Amino acid sequence: MSASDTRLLLRTALAETTERLGRAEVPSPSVDARALIAAAAGTRQPLVMLDELPAGFARELEELTRRRERREPLQLILGRAPFRRLMLTVRPGVFIPRPETELALDLLREHATGAVETVVDLCTGSGALAASVLDEFPQARVLAVEIDTAAASLARENLERAGPGRGRVLQADLTARLPGGVPAQEGPLAELEAAAGVDAILSNPPYIPPEAVPRDAEVLEHDPHCALFGGGADGLEVPRAVISWASHLLRPGGLLVMEHADVQGRSAREAAALIGGFDHLSTAPDLTGRDRFLVARRADGAPNPGSERLTR
């Protein structure tokens, strides 16, 4: 096939695929159509660079288009998701990293005081935040915590690629017990507790309140619900555990940056005030101006007074 035939075929494929995805109510049909065509052609280059197509192109594109029409997330079809400067591996059954979460790294840079050399990522999922810290802070060592086995193993892969030998993943349930009482003798939470004194904690925990069920099929049918819904009447059960652990694990002056839903700015600050141990609490907006991140700085000295109260 000549180069101009190839281009004609690609133009037709782009028009048809965009049209089909549009009919299936895929939110960005033409962007997704381009990505599927590139995947079917086995290239990561712009389509205009293609002079020829592999033998099974049409069959492969048909298969990929059908999957996307059924609203399988593009990232799962491609097996990867961009996050900050990285291309992360993603897999069915593990929460797909979102672009809004990328802002946590900017907030860390903006608000951190002193060195950022030891960082903990709580509820790491695919390892997106932890891997980005490894990538962007070349001196940093990162400990990532994840409850789910499949996510923990994916996070290990993503961390190892971003910063070989500098990241570690613990599989643990942060809500199983809160820090500050009699220390655990063994197991992953004992290991986490022993990491106390870190410079920063990043977290994108599950936080959606029970009644705020996501509308997109991509989210509802493919992201694991334990990564979406935060538990309790306000969705803040897991986030409260994250804040308690942060209060315990941060060094004086250390920083917590935690994502939450746009309606949770005040309640996240209140939860942190109640847990205690912080001397600076604020809420940072995302790029659309909505309240999306708790930013909390660990105070000097003062053990956290309220972490046990919060479990009830």
Ligand code: GLN
């Ligand atoms: N941001 C997620 C969503 O929009 C909610 C859960 C999370 O990120 N922790 O579906």
